[in-house]
Amino acid sequence: MHIPDGYVDITIAVLFGVLSVAILALAARRVGREVPESRAPLLGVVAAGIFAAQMLNWPIPGGTSAHFVGGAFAAILLGPHLGALCVATVVTIQALVFGDGGLVVLGANVFNMAIVEVYVGYGIYRLLAPYGEFRAAFAAGWLGITAGALTAGLQLGFSSAFEYQLLTTLSIMGVGHLVLGLIEGGITAVVYRYLADARPDLRPTADAEVSLS
Amino acid sequence: MRSDLLDRTVAGIAARAQWFLLTEELPTRNGFLQAVTPSLKLVGIVLLVAVTVVQRELWVVGLLVGLAGCLAAASRIPARTFLGRLSGPPLVAAVVVAPQAVLMEGPRFAALPLSVEGVDYVVTFTVRVAACVGFLSLLLLTTRFSTLLAGFDRLRVPRLAVFLLAITYRYLLVFFAELERMVRARRSRTLTDPDLRRTWRDSGNFIGTFLLRSLERGERVGRAARARGGTGGTTHRPAAGFGRADLAFGLVVLTTVVGVIIA
Numbered sequence A: 001m002h003i004p005d006g007y008v009d010i011t012i013a014v015l016f017g018v019l020s021v022a023i024l025a026l027a028a029r030r031v032g033r034e035v036p037e038s039r040a041p042l043l044g045v046v047a048a049g050i051f052a053a054q055m056l057n058w059p060i061p062g063g064t065s066a067h068f069v070g071g072a073f074a075a076i077l078l079g080p081h082l083g084a085l086c087v088a089t090v091v092t093i094q095a096l097v098f099g100d101g102g103l104v105v106l107g108a109n110v111f112n113m114a115i116v117e118v119y120v121g122y123g124i125y126r127l128l129a130p131y132g133e134f135r136a137a138f139a140a141g142w143l144g145i146t147a148g149a150l151t152a153g154l155q156l157g158f159s160s161a162f163e164y165q166l167l168t169t170l171s172i173m174g175v176g177h178l179v180l181g182l183i184e185g186g187i188t189a190v191v192y193r194y195l196a197d198a199r200p201d202l203r204p205t206a207d208a209e210v211s212l213s
Numbered sequence B: 001m002r003s004d005l006l007d008r009t010v011a012g013i014a015a016r017a018q019w020f021l022l023t024e025e026l027p028t029r030n031g032f033l034q035a036v037t038p039s040l041k042l043v044g045i046v047l048l049v050a051v052t053v054v055q056r057e058l059w060v061v062g063l064l065v066g067l068a069g070c071l072a073a074a075s076r077i078p079a080r081t082f083l084g085r086l087s088g089p090p091l092v093a094a095v096v097v098a099p100q101a102v103l104m105e106g107p108r109f110a111a112l113p114l115s116v117e118g119v120d121y122v123v124t125f126t127v128r129v130a131a132c133v134g135f136l137s138l139l140l141l142t143t144r145f146s147t148l149l150a151g152f153d154r155l156r157v158p159r160l161a162v163f164l165l166a167i168t169y170r171y172l173l174v175f176f177a178e179l180e181r182m183v184r185a186r187r188s189r190t191l192t193d194p195d196l197r198r199t200w201r202d203s204g205n206f207i208g209t210f211l212l213r214s215l216e217r218g219e220r221v222g223r224a225a226r227a228r229g230g231t232g233g234t235t236h237r238p239a240a241g242f243g244r245a246d247l248a249f250g251l252v253v254l255t256t257v258v259g260v261i262i263a
Helices: A010-034 A037-053 A071-078 A080-098 A104-129 A133-157 A166-198 B001-026 B040-051 B056-075 B078-096 B118-140 B143-152 B158-189 B196-229 B244-262
Strands: A057-060 A064-068
Touching: A010 A080, A010 A104, A010 B040, A037 A071, A037 A080, A037 B158, A037 B196, A071 A080, A071 A104, A071 A133, A071 A166, A080 A104, A080 B001, A080 B118, A080 B143, A080 B158, A104 A133, A133 A166, A166 B196, B001 B118, B040 B056, B040 B118, B040 B143, B040 B244, B056 B078, B056 B118, B056 B244, B078 B118, B118 B196, B118 B244, B143 B158
Parallel strands: none
Antiparallel strands: A057 A064
16 A cells, blocks of 8 residues: 555645644644653554564465554554554655655655554444454454555545546555455454453553553 | 465565665765765655656656666666666556556557557656656665664654654564564474464464564563663764765756756
């Protein structure tokens, strides 16, 4: 889902860059009360861990494999604001160290993967958690990544540099990720199940944020 | 877990680690862009990418790819490394927009279903992506991440953001090594190919364990930082004044931006 430079119009890239900065600044302000700067190492190290966890290949039927993305999972584990900051760090490192995605379009990529995917994923998790946390984690991973892909489809569809019509980009990105997102949902759910068994205190529904104390 | 998947994971980690080390080694070479102040280089490269993104003329984006190649040569980036970076994303871009060669209206190439305008669009789009990737690669291959962070500092990027990037970067290799160790250990314990359901359950436990280790390490690092008197952020070397390389790079960027606008 990393959009390289050249696909999206500069006006759209700038608009989403500004939006991302504004939302992440708000997120930083919100977590500032709970998590002072002294907690930043925890966040940075967890971001590195999520980055590395994306390297593991997961088998999918047909002999191919997929990767964990982890936006919704980060939101469930750390809370939405910390999750957004964490995934934004991962996306920025991916662009500025490994060249995944573009430079001018970095704000748009952060918006799709660190804001939409994280907040939508978290919202869905909180909404469905009363009906079963495992199922809620699955839906969060699945629909979170689909929402991020739809936003990418919007950015591409509104760009004159990318000749496909909005309906086409939304259909391809939306339907594609609605299917691929099932894998992300499955991974989110199995990892969540393990963590809920091993460290029940880490569940957002558990009493207070023990892990961050 | 099937061994081919583990092999792919190990190969992926190794490729990332190799690139990681390359981006530490190449910036130490005595080249043109290596001598440019990071903050100026960052702004200059962003400007070059921005003027490339708005271009719709094939000859202009072709010249911009040429400029990226010249800057790579002047910065002593090995041609193989640079071209290797340049080949992947443009190839994907060409595949993505290829249908437009047929879909776009206009005069056709003889008996072929390809339109002249469509082919021009596909080629221009692909070359434009190549130019953008080329400029981004110049930044990655001539700037150590720590100096890039110093550049962010100078550009007044919020301190928390710079610190988060610094600590994540610092722990990447540690986690790559840890993940690789865990994968190898798991492989040595695996005698048969389990079914898909079992593989998924095992992988969930595996990543769960790995993420717990990350979280616990993060808590330890945080406690250690506080014990040393606070996180303090990273200390970057004070920026030196602008030199001849900065002036030359500034002129290159200015000339290109003005030239492209006039064109």
